[in-house]
Amino acid sequence: MKAMKRSTLATLINATLFSAVAGTSFTTLAEEEQANSNQLEVIQITARKRVENAQEVPVSVSALQGDNLDAYSSAGMDIRFMNAKIPSLSVESSFGRTFPRFYVRGLGNTDFDLNASQPVSLVVDEVVQENPILKGFPVFDIERIEVLRGPQGTLFGRNTPAGLVKFDSVKPSQEFDGYASVAYGSRESVDFEGAVGTGLTDKISTRVSVLWQEQPDYIDVRSPEGVTNQFAKDDSLGGYSEKAARIQFLYEGDDFTGLLNYHVRDLDGRPIPFRANLIEKGSNNINPIYDNDVVYHDAASRAVQEVETQGLSLKLEWDLAEHTVTSITAWESAEIYSRADIDGAYGNAFAPAMGPGKIPFSSETADALPEHDQYTQELRLSSNYSGDFNYQVGVFLFEEEMTIESFSFDTGVFDTAAGQYGLQNGYAIQNQDTSAWAVFGSFDYTLSEKLDVTLGLRYSDDEKEFYAKRTDNPTPWNGSPDFLEGSANPSDSHVSWDLSATYKLTDDINLFGRLANGFRAPSVQGRIVFGDEVTVAESETTNSIEFGVKSDVLDGQGRVNATVFYYQMDDQQLTAVGGGSNFNRLINADKTTGYGFELDTEWVLTDELNATFNLSYNNTELDDANLAVAVCNQCTVTDPTYMVEGPNGPEARAILDGNSLPHAPEWIANATLRYTKELEGGDFFVYADTSYRSKINFFLYESVEFEGKALFETGVRAGYAWASGDNEYETSVFVRNLFDEQVVIGGVDFNNNTGMLNEERFIGAEFKVRFF
Incomplete structure (x- = not known):
């Protein structure tokens, strides 16, 4: 069985790679056969801040748009739908529908603090979204998503040593158009989104986009075996009510355009449910006592997640004939309060009863971002020469102010009548101000009809002022005082660069190469409600080399892009999450290396059948003989360990040298197939997609229990589309996670073998109308 799977995969890879190398031969064969008018559309992207053909850009980039984007993101899906849908990209969250964590080529950040810095930047409508809460804005009325892999330290710069995820919403136009869709699905979920755009005058147009998603609570709180759970209640968790809107105004003059964009989000829901002892000790199997809609909490009634951004x-x-001047001024703000039963269980070792399994101690915590403001300004000058040389130069300013609160609550006392249960017993506050600025330039030169080269440079300067204060210590037995202060003021500057070239081998095949350097400024971690130390991670830098081919084959009916890469990251910023002492610390790894390949393919198989197949391989390795972190209390650690004296007694430390990075799957594969058939004046269609993500480690150290199994998910959508008058209509039924694949997707290691599950099977129906 394994041999057959390996052979099939090898055949697919070899066939696809061969078509990339021998594209001219396939084109010749296609010309000898009957010509087919069904050709793939040209994908226009803005990966380099100007509109370009994706096939001519010397960057490993994937674009998600059209049918693929609609199918993946529809009917209540949050931004995590992108996980494993693009080569070398994975997305996860321990908060649920907000605070997504992006990983590109294995590089990301598992830190769950509201001050966490990530090496993958998210840019929405040309504005960087720095704070992790900003990154969870819902996906609706989006024209295109681009994923740029590898350092993007020149034109985008800030926090892009691993890559960049870029969203572009549909813009206003003079033409009247819009759409509305409503979907109903499993667990009584309802999803509505729509947009309308039109010209207000001959120079001013507008577009209004709205989203409303709702799902009632459906997860039951049950009693552990042999325990009377006074907090048991049906339909306690899992629900949410999400509202978002975007309004845009576009002015188009003869030589000047102005675009105003206001967007807002309001989420009232529940955090992702944690499940105590979800993972069976000595294995990474799911404990059979659990169903997806069952937990054993004692604090579910207080679980809440409220987000406003x-x-x-x-x-x-301004169009100045041979130059274009662009100014982008932006303000972003976020607020969140998220409270959850982190231990995922009932009771603890000091209570009369507990379960399921052994619960060393209770943990109910909350995090809040009551104040946050981000201001950015970009000003750039781009040339529009008709000759061989063009350039972009600019300046970027960034200011951010935020306050973070951390709370702990006492769930170790069950005297509810006395009003003691769940009272606050820990509190800490963080304040951080960040000031950064950069100057950048990108210079393009056509050396010949076949060869183009680009040189990019960016100087970045970053400074933080951080202060943290604890006024209430939830663990007084460790000898730490209630009142504790800490501060840090790290700063650094750096010159990032890239050098790339594109060589037109034929009219249909482009070869490219790219050398790039990326930079992430120092980060601060001061979540001192647990722990007594403010930690700082020094700046990290990345050097990357990649080569690739971008080809259109079969006379425009196929497209094959392939990239191979290698990178070395020096002083990588990592977060030692949890461990027996339950304290997050920032650390630097001396060196991290990674290598692999990415493959994007798209095919018009017949007049009625279109397909895509994408694949990536990523190998990551920590190279630091002196790097060690605290480990879990109850899991089976497979790394070499040694003992040290911790705040609560002897603690084990795992040596990380040679480990792969957390949440870094070696293999990601996905495929789609769309069949369309004319039927009774309309089109019947079936759309199927499947994605595969290989096994992952949840933490920096390796253990039996906290190794996530491979995740394989399939979706199917079938429907009928027709036109009537000036409108187009579509009705469909769909299913996500068709085979109801259930795996553990994340863990909590400081208490017991607590984990989180992926979304179960979801079935729904949708009706959509487009009007013009």
């Missing part, structure tokens, strides 16, 4: 941006652009 809003932002305003103004893009002004």
